[in-house]
Amino acid sequence: MTSSDPSPAIILCEPQMGENIGAAARAMANFGLSDLRLVRPRDGWPNEKAVAAASRADHVIRAVQVFDSVEAAVADLSFVYATTARDRDVTKEVRGPVHAAAHLRALEGQGVRAGLLFGRERWGLNNDEIALADEILTLPVVPEFASLNIAQAVLVIAYEWRKAGFEAVDGGLPFGMPERSPPATKDEILHLFEHLETSLDERNFFRPVEKKEHMVRNLRAIFQRMSLTAQEVRTLRGVIATLEGRPNRPTKVKGPKPRRKSGPAAPADAEG
Structure with missing residues (x-):
């Protein structure tokens, strides 16, 4: 089963902690994403800790799809970004979050399904998994402290994706000046x-x-x-x-x- 939501899918590869899954789901809900896919979650699914950490992002949690492999999780997608902050031997275009968000919006406009692939908490994605992606997405972190919590990374990218959907620099605010x-x-x-x-x-x-x-x-x-x-x-x-x-x-x-x-x-x- 795949989502009909035109927004990008968030794919978590072998997430270890239910709390991280829930926090990622909450970050997605904050900025309008809802297609969450898990590849071999360590503690199985459903996960009570994920539900608690999702903090009312119930629609995201209820729609979670679980897959046995990254290949299966991205099978219905036509474009995938692999998120990593490490140097890799794989030769691919490396993009920042602003470029990626604008590109994802453009793909949506064309009816193209896309996804964002996130790696494991401890060591991220391996080269074979990155090879399945079309481009690499990385954040402008300090090189000496480049590792982000998965939910934090999802939050930053979901934020940029939502911003890219508005013409105004600060469009989409829940309320304006009185x-x-x-x-x-x-x-x-x-x-x-x-x-x-x-x-x-x-x-x-x-x-x-x-x-x-x-x-x-x-x-x-x-x-x-x-x-x-x-x-x-x-x-x-x-x-x-x-x-x-x-x-x-x-x-x-x-x-x-x-x-x-x-x-x-x-x-x-x-x-x-």
Whole structure:
């Protein structure tokens, strides 16, 4: 039985640990792959540890196919990448994950079934198994520490495969930025300034008086840099109204109000 899923098959050759199988299944589910094939798993199949490690990737686990040989596992595939970080005597093209992911997507578009062959935890793939593949796929790891856990390798390649399916660099995110209120109009910004400056003027903020014009410009420059939305302007005016002790902010402020003769004065200097 073979999968009709057009996405590439993930083939694990003689995996030893059920936990690695389960973690690989979870990585596949994270990025939209579902065709998992096992070649002679050491502890047989099904495997309770694999099910537990799969962490709800049940659809991948239920569809697992088990084969007696790599040849049987790749029989229905037309193109196979062998994943390895070691130098081999086999002369084949060596590709990185970005190139391979784009190529796999192109093959899908042509209706061509493809697969990714992963080796054993301890020593990977042998030359005969690599010879069954069309090309070698390797990751840009540090040469002195090139060995990856199988599930980690599946995760990286599945991630690149999914990315290659979107036109945008960061396409396919599960959620985007929340919808913002439209940008505030200049009229709304000017009314915010008037409201703020009137409230500050009433509380003797602009001292010394001869520096008021410069201080006002500095305050306006601060808010202009923020690219405020209409909702943000309303929120700021609500804050000012609350500090003024008003139950609701005024809808408009037209010009400065006469200064009160008495009241708390907070020394301040808005020059920066």
